[in-house]
Amino acid sequence: MTAPATSSPRAPRRRVRRRAVRSGRVLHLYTVLLIAWLLLPIAVMILFGFNDTHSKQNYRWEGFTLRWYRHLFDKRDLTAALVNSLTIALLSTAISTVIGTAAGLALGRHRFRGRGAANLVLFMAISCPEIVMGASLLSMFVTFNLPRGYPTILAAHVMFSIAFVAVTVRARVVGLDPSVEEAAQDLGAGPWTRFRLVTLPMIMPGVVSGALLAFVLSIDDFVITSFTSGATVTFPLWIYGSTRTGTPPQVNVMGTLICAVGVVVALVSARRNVRRLQADRDARGD
């Protein structure tokens, strides 16, 4: 059995290799197509940020310029809209991360009265069609006679972000070994110390991805914002309004910059993960 093992598998191995080559080719094609499919719109966005257009429209390529980067903040109302969007995104992220993390912890860790209902409501908040949600929010604010504006946008954003943060944190909490926290308690840590030194660092990856999700959802939300904004204009609302008269290239530049920040954040976190994995592997090797 062992002696011929060196010569006999040659034939099957060749077959395996051929299959690997073929799947490699298919995979290669698939990869290229996928990247092209995803990258094309982004490439167009970036490219038209450099378009030397002189009309109000930014649809036809007229040559390269850095003009729009130099005059990025020239359109006052666009800049104000961007500032609104950024502050609303930051605030709603901060608020929903705190509330959502607490909710995710409770849902993942404890059994309590109302837990099932809370889980259901979270799911509903995620699955409810945005446009219906927006319309209902508007009628609610009108019914309660609340003036629409910055505070109502913020409230709405916090509302839909909480669910996403809670769900990501809950997933992380469920995967944790509960005895790690018990160990902290056993070693003399009270509830707050336990949370600060043990629980929070362990669920941090979940909290961070929940927060990033909340930020991304808030900064380009159009549907719900349009129902709750009143006279306040955010970045997406401004762009939508401008399409009728012509979208200025600054919009492309701002989009490019927001996208670039996102890419940098993603790269840094991926790099950190790789480095940690590498360190683990190196350490275990000896």
Add this chain to the structure above:
Amino acid sequence: MTETKHAAAPPDVGAALPAIELAGVAKEYRAHGETVAAVRGLDLEIAQGEFFSLLGPSGCGKTTTLRIIAGFEEPTAGRVYLHGADVTGVPANKRDVNMVFQSYALFPHMSVWDNVAFGLRRRRVPKEEIRARVGEMLETVDLTGREKRRPAELSGGQQQRVALARALVNRPRALLLDEPLGALDQKLRQAMQVELKRIQREVGITFVYVTHDQGEALTMSDRIAVMNDGRVEQLGTPREIYERPATRFVAGFIGTSNLLAGEVERIGDGRAVISYGPDGRIEVPLRPALPAAPGRRLELTVRPEKITIGTERPGGALCAVRGTVTEVVYLGTSTNYNVSTATGADVVVFTQNATSADHVAARGDTVWLSWEPRHSYAMGAAQ
């Protein structure tokens, strides 16, 4: 061997207060509207510096008992005392005991050093002292030089030793260990058993060790409480529990026991003589707790290594039973035989291969099993 519970822990001497005392401790859970008892009225005294094991199958209440001592569970009845002080209702972070978890439960985001220093920092021990004690403890568990590693960068055995160091560095009144070797492979396990015992001797701290592995409990413990269904079935030294099991459950759970039953023929000289099958004869030393009378059936156990296997009926006062070999298992240093006796009971026999180089018997052979009467151990009346 004859050391009893009270000899090990005199209850009235202040200096020798038991490290841990459980008085009437019970724990009930409510699940789906039903009440399930995990621990039913437990009384235990664990002496200072003792290596005490709670041994039993899963679901017997041993881990619940440990968690009640640690303070993670509150008993539904009874009191818990640590060195004489009532700690019932005191949360785990305010109890002077530390636990080693089955999963180790190391802090994954902290270095080995920070893991071990965690408890001392919580108690605001001066920095200099922390440095000295953590260093010393890491040396004890042979982890010097790995202070900066994260738990994920360590092997299972090393993680286990970090968990041990993290608990022991606090010099607790007692160390509670919940199946700490469960996740290790056989070889490492045996090495760690010796290591644990050495560390316990070195630091002189009371160890309460929960395990379902009887070999582990027998190897390391000063005393063992065999638990079943929320109760202690027997409390004693490893030798007492092995040689003189108090109940059928203990006899079956600890090692391999052969259960035999027969009618008492006569009683004399503190022994019951039992006729077994057509030509077998067994003598059992009687115990005061076990009434036996001629004509009544009696159940007894014999350990497999006490039995000699042969082709001829042995003479003298030896107990002798005839049977047919149903299985021979060669294990290198020893050989195991399964023998079906005249009354249908299956008997297991372990023989050392040093004394019997050749096979004594093969499958299907008729053999005589014999042992000294003192190795018969009466269990009670048979049904």
